[in-house]
Amino acid sequence: MSPSVFFTFFIFLFFPSFSALEINNFDHAYTNIINMVENIPTPSSTEPRTLNNEVGSSLVPALFVIGDSSVDCGTNNFLGTFARADRLPYGRDFDTHQPTGRFCNGRIPVDYLASFLGLPLVPSYLGQNGSVEDMVHGVNYASAGAGIIFSSGSELGQHISLTQQIQQVSDTTQQFILSMGEDAAASFISRSIFYISVGTNDYIHYYLRNISNVQTLYLPWNFNQFLATTMKQEIKNLYNSNARRVVVMGLAPIGCAPFYLWMYRSRDGHCIDIINDMVLEFNFAMRFMVEELNHELPGADIIFCDVFEASMDIIKNHDYYGFNVTTDACCGLGRYKGFIMCLSPDMACQNAANHIWWDQFHPTDAVNSILAENVWSGLHTPMCYPMSLQDMIA
Numbered sequence: 001m002s003p004s005v006f007f008t009f010f011i012f013l014f015f016p017s018f019s020a021l022e023i024n025n026f027d028h029a030y031t032n033i034i035n036m037v038e039n040i041p042t043p044s045s046t047e048p049r050t051l052n053n054e055v056g057s058s059l060v061p062a063l064f065v066i067g068d069s070s071v072d073c074g075t076n077n078f079l080g081t082f083a084r085a086d087r088l089p090y091g092r093d094f095d096t097h098q099p100t101g102r103f104c105n106g107r108i109p110v111d112y113l114a115s116f117l118g119l120p121l122v123p124s125y126l127g128q129n130g131s132v133e134d135m136v137h138g139v140n141y142a143s144a145g146a147g148i149i150f151s152s153g154s155e156l157g158q159h160i161s162l163t164q165q166i167q168q169v170s171d172t173t174q175q176f177i178l179s180m181g182e183d184a185a186a187s188f189i190s191r192s193i194f195y196i197s198v199g200t201n202d203y204i205h206y207y208l209r210n211i212s213n214v215q216t217l218y219l220p221w222n223f224n225q226f227l228a229t230t231m232k233q234e235i236k237n238l239y240n241s242n243a244r245r246v247v248v249m250g251l252a253p254i255g256c257a258p259f260y261l262w263m264y265r266s267r268d269g270h271c272i273d274i275i276n277d278m279v280l281e282f283n284f285a286m287r288f289m290v291e292e293l294n295h296e297l298p299g300a301d302i303i304f305c306d307v308f309e310a311s312m313d314i315i316k317n318h319d320y321y322g323f324n325v326t327t328d329a330c331c332g333l334g335r336y337k338g339f340i341m342c343l344s345p346d347m348a349c350q351n352a353a354n355h356i357w358w359d360q361f362h363p364t365d366a367v368n369s370i371l372a373e374n375v376w377s378g379l380h381t382p383m384c385y386p387m388s389l390q391d392m393i394a
Ligand SMILES: *[C@@H]1O[C@H](CO)[C@@H](O)[C@H](O)[C@H]1NC(C)=O
Pocket: 129, 130, 131, 133, 134
């Protein structure tokens, strides 16, 4: 089907009902945004899951991932939901050149981080067979559409909420205890990395849509305090499962995402400030909460990584990073390619590597690689507080 046929079809189907259109569109997550790469090793298509798989070569025992579509690597393939990325062109530039459920043309940040840590790519919790052997380098619980608030994103269909994901972590640690014994499991978990990337859907699917009259009841400031308090409790639950090394990702500038440029009729691609202001407040509240937790939880090493800051650096210095398309998605239709979601290979641009945005809400592999390098070592812009991941585990 040609793009124009698709376009007409979707206008027809969805225009009368804006919420239906939104259903199809969102998921998001992002957490990432920006740029291109200079000296990052390009993933080789021949060695996806075996990368640095030898025993003893990794810097930490395992990587556990919690969150939304910014880091979902296949969870939603098993669920009944509109928020899915199991068809081309998703995955076309991935190691295997196949769709996997990642909301990207290629890799997501945790894929790059796994290789920096000397670990193989981490499998999705629902995609593995439940044996400890399969989970021993880590597990990815992230589910597109999930938010900090239980009901955020529920109009998309099924997802695994943040609370449920933390419960799954606890189930996993129980399995480790059964298989390796209490002390060995506690040591394993406490030296592993827990990476949390969630919160975008609490804006995209909840606050910005004024669900349950939320905008009247809460100013963005109060809403963010609520989200930070909820997240704080969830991190304490992880701590009770012996997690000690935690990376909390902030929100990306979703006010610059092609969907909102289209929806708010941006002139010249100018980002939507009213949305970015809420994101800034969210990041401020989360960073403060992380500082508090570091004081409250003995032995915890928690870092906050400001994706907004790093992403704006990429947008501003896009020439330096090698991006010449900064506002339009690579895949989609309409103004900024932000109106109709990415549905088929013929809606996608040829070269995603010079684009910041892959689809309406998600950055390209090139941006994810820059963000991952920044989380790891602050290579381009220091973005994690009080230190980078590399320094945290040193
Ligand atoms: C689970 O997967 C691992 C490797 O992915 C394999 O070695 C193991 O035999 C599998 N276990 C079962 C019960 O299928």
